Structure formats: C-alpha cells, structure tokens
Amino acid sequence: MAHYIALVDGKPGAYGVVFPDAPGCTAMGATHEEALRNAVLALSDWVGQDAPPVARSIEDLRIDDEVGEQLEEGSVFAIVPLIQEKGRPVKANLSIDAGLLEAIDDAASRAGLTRSAFLSSAARDKIIESV
Incomplete structure (x- = not known):
C-alpha cells in the first residue's frame, strides 16, 4: 500500500x-x-x-x-x-470462524449490504481508524 x-x-x-x-x-x-x-x-x-x-x-x-x-x-x-x-472486484479466499461469518451476514443484511460490501466497508473503516 x-x-x-x-x-x-x-x-x-x-x-x-x-x-x-x-x-x-x-x-x-x-x-x-x-x-x-x-x-x-x-x-x-x-x-x-x-x-x-x-x-x-x-x-x-x-x-x-x-x-x-x-x-x-x-x-x-x-x-x-x-x-x-x-474499480474492479477481485476474489479473495478467506478463512473465518463460522459463528463470526453468521454475525457478519446478519449485520450485512440489516445494513442492506452484501457480505463483500460489508467486509470491504469494515476493512476500510479499520484502516482509517488505525491512522
């Protein structure tokens, strides 16, 4: 980066x-x-x-x-x-705990986002927060 x-x-x-x-x-x-x-x-x-x-x-x-x-x-x-x-999506294979993945999917659904959009947003927020 x-x-x-x-x-x-x-x-x-x-x-x-x-x-x-x-x-x-x-x-x-x-x-x-x-x-x-x-x-x-x-x-x-x-x-x-x-x-x-x-x-x-x-x-x-x-x-x-x-x-x-x-x-x-x-x-x-x-x-x-x-x-x-x-401007282009890239596939990534991630290993994540099944319970955490369920929580991510629930939160993404409530936010009206796909899993990918939710995780991208969360990662971006975490990077910005770490500055």
Whole structure:
C-alpha cells in the first residue's frame, strides 16, 4: 500500500492537513486524529482511479523550502495510507470462524449490504481508524 507524507497543523478544535505531493488535497478535523482520518478519505478521493503521483520521502521533503517553512511554523509530519479504489472486484479466499461469518451476514443484511460490501466497508473503516 502506498503512503503519502502529510503536514498537520492547527490547535484543538481546528486541525488541518495538506499533502506536499498532492496539490490541492486537504483535510480538516476538530482533533488531530479526526483530521488524519479525514485525510485518508481526501487522499483517496484526490487520486481517484488515476495513477498516483510519486510521493517523496520525509528526507526529500525536509529539504523543500516550502515544507521547511511549514515545519518552522509548527506543522508536523504524518504518514497517511492511500486506499485507492481500482474499480474492479477481485476474489479473495478467506478463512473465518463460522459463528463470526453468521454475525457478519446478519449485520450485512440489516445494513442492506452484501457480505463483500460489508467486509470491504469494515476493512476500510479499520484502516482509517488505525491512522
């Protein structure tokens, strides 16, 4: 999975995230954590199904004058995963406890989703939550 380096700044109640290698891609949140979760979604939307631009390393970004100015003003680096939709389903063979699978199917049915859509959504949420 590709990752991009973001710059986070702000204060409690108003945090902002920008991506030096994804011009125009920004996110905000009331907390640092919320801003980073929103940044995962913003980056995914920004890239879409296009080939993502090459992301620079932290070392390369440190020598960028604009990034250096933002760091001097209090911004900090954060690593944000790129969850890029490919627009095509792929089969995956998974082993899972039978009772858990029943619970998944019940929850998917209540949500009006297929098992695959439910599991995809849950996995995406868990990845975003782990940022």
